[in-house]
Amino acid sequence: MSLMIPAWVGGSLVPVEKLEVHKRGLRHKAISVFVMRGKETLIQRRALHKYHTPGLWANACCTHPYWDEPALACATRRLQEELGVSGLRLVHRDQIEYRADVGNDLIEHELVEIYTAEAIAFTQVNPNPAEVMETRWVDLEVLAHHTREAPEFYTPWLRIYLAEHMDSIFAAQGAS
DSSP states (O other), rough: OOEEEEEEETEEEEEHHHHHHHHHTOOEEEEEEEEEEEEEEEEEEEEOOOOSSOOEEEEEEEOOTTTTOOOHHHHHHHHHHHOOOOOOOOOOEEEEEEEEEETTOOEEEEEEEEEEEOOOOOOOOOOOTTTTEEEEEEHHHHHHHHHOOOGBBBBBHHHHHHHHHHHHGGGGGGGO
16 A cells, blocks of 8 residues: 655645655655653664665654644654654644655655654653664763764754754753
């Protein structure tokens, strides 16, 4: 079954098959979530069978909404599907557009709704192995430094968020 996501073609937002969007480098909608625990953020290592950026570290959750799916509903759904996390209060932080080569002749050109959520002490993370190899809590400043020093271990979007958008994403957490 092909997944249709919202993408712009000829100036109009239309449903386009997800892989086709990335092959053509079409601008499309996306969501990204940072789950925080004080100054730490939850990162995930993408499953090895992913068709782009397999095995690289990314923020807690990043995906594309279904056609006509609201961004907040998508973020809530994917936190559950990817990490088995539910019940967090998601706060919209920013809308960011970026374009990046993600390998295999694929391009992410995303208009991303960015959310943060504060994890409560007992938040259980149960990664879906079809999506996520492993997870880790890491100090946000350490992560930002490491994405600059060893970028080959991180997805392009995570590097962009931390290099260019720390203030707008994390201002309320006091980390920037």
